[in-house]
Amino acid sequence: MTDNTLRVLVWGENRHEQIEQHVRDIYPEGMHTTIAAGIAENLGDTARVSTTTLDEPEHGLSAEVLADTDVLVWWGHAAHDEVSDEVVDRVHRHVLSGLGLVVLHSGHWSKIFGKLMGTSCTLRWRSEQDRELVWTVNPTHPIARGVPHPIVIDQQEMYGEFFDIPAPDELIFLSTFSGGEVFRSGCTFRRGHGKIFFFSPGDQDYPVYHHRDVRRVIANGVQWVRTDLPARKIPTLLRYETGDFFTGHGYTGPIDA
Template sequence: MGAIHVTVWGENRHEQVEPKVAEIYPDGMHNAIRRGIEARLGGRATVGTATLDEPEHGLTEEVLAGTDVLTWWGHAAHGEVADEVVERVHRHVLSGMGLLVLHSGHFSKIFTRLMGTTCSLRWRSENDRELVWTVAPTHPIARGIPHPIVIPAQEMYGEQFDIPVPDELVFISSFTGGEVFRSGCTFSRGNGRIFYFSPGDQDFPVYHHPDVLQVIANGVEWAAGDRSRRELPAVRRHDSGDFLPSTAPTAP
């Protein structure tokens, strides 16, 4: 198949109103993430962006139909995301579109709906050091990732993280206060693959960190899954003995 088409969605509000954030990300976190994916996947991906204040948040039916993997970063304006857009994204995930939810996107409407839980956690924003430990070294998302990733400055996220038990736990993080957090988790919903990855607070240059960007790029390739299959699971009547024709060769 051709290149994976990625849409990087960003709330893009902190960058507009907070000078500190604008200094770190002068053209937005979404563009920092976009450049990181492009640099690591090269011709294996084409990457576009969309933001909250665009019409339909930039996530029209046409855009989502052409998106193999959607990345999502939100924080201050979860409530402003229109329910009809959430419904649209939800349908595409169940149909097979990959989804990467980043950092404070854990409280987004789309992630809480897909998880069916509060997705609440402990947090502390005091310039913590984060160590991201690989617990599934053979997982494709962990390919080429050091053990641990050292993030010198980051917001603390800690347990209890109210999510369903992940299909796979790829990373856990530890912080200076002794807290730990399930920072890299995979899930499947319908025909779609979901990867949650927590590093990435807006007050710190985490999306300039090469190892964090490598995890995101790996996550994009993993979440793309089988791009030839894009359909919503549906109820189908099935008669006894009604099977697809065998692809095995028949005897002469």
């Protein structure tokens, strides 16, 4: 590894794996571990990939940990409400300051994604096993690099429109299902200095995170959301000529300037 190593932290709820045998059979070491392995196999020595879970102190997302992270990958489903608001606010500040964020599947209902989007982030879904075709609609985007058109996922939960999110900055993938449903399955957003990638394939009941092409997309997304800022800080409004923080007080110029 070099000084430019991409520091990736995969956050997993790690609840289904503990209480549902069929999920444990698919992901015996936890979904977060499988997701992390896919990132590591695609990025190799250019990345340092680690994991943490909901039940760790501060959910594994202390100020020190986040300061030592370039990209946070988030998977949650059954315990969104158990994530403390204090930790959500901390992650939110870091994203605005330049932390990259990749949100996977049912992470669309996580507190952090909702706070960043400012909408309900609700959608339609059908839990029966379905085939998902992930079509690349922006083939020049770096996240689509090396990805087949379409990605065929034989076992997956259906996600469908309407998906209540702001209009994405970029739409990269659009998924279709056997019932005729469509879904904006790969979207990017920018908030403050931070970049966000949402990618929907990955229900806990199916081996989606073992899928070679899904793993490639996630790794590409991790690379793309990284921001190379000299120092992470929330954007502020500064006086152009002095760099001082501008409060609006003491201005004596013309009111119509």
